[in-house]
Amino acid sequence: MYKDWDRMAKDLSGIMAEVRKGAPEAAKGFAQLAVAATATGALDVKTKELMALAIGIAVRCDGCIAFHVKAAVKHDAKREEVLETIAMAMYMGGGPSFIYGAQALEAFDQFACA
Numbered sequence: 001m002y003k004d005w006d007r008m009a010k011d012l013s014g015i016m017a018e019v020r021k022g023a024p025e026a027a028k029g030f031a032q033l034a035v036a037a038t039a040t041g042a043l044d045v046k047t048k049e050l051m052a053l054a055i056g057i058a059v060r061c062d063g064c065i066a067f068h069v070k071a072a073v074k075h076d077a078k079r080e081e082v083l084e085t086i087a088m089a090m091y092m093g094g095g096p097s098f099i100y101g102a103q104a105l106e107a108f109d110q111f112a113c114a
Contacts, residue, residue, distance in 0.1 A: 050077060
């Protein structure tokens with residue numbers, strides 16, 4: 001195992017709570033944006049989480065990968081869907097996205113088996 005993705009998500013949630021305490025209005029605004037952006041509309045929540053995962057891979061954000069893989073699994077994403085998401089991120093982000101995509105697949109496997 002390269003990383004413990006569940007532990008990462010939990011640890012990040014804890015330290016993000018400190019930001020929420022110190023910058024409550026900004027954190028509240030971000031939370032409202034997240035709710036609005038992920039609400040079901042023309043796209044379902046799973047599709048939106050896979051999009052967020054692709055972006056997280058392309059911008060090389062470990063925490064984004066942890067949170068959005070976890071959410072994608074919660075919304076019944078399949079391994080094949082995650083692999084296609086990784087392929088799109090690789091297409092848009094090149095070699096670094098290949099590395100982060102591999103990590104995203106590891107995260108999926110960990111969350112899906114939990």
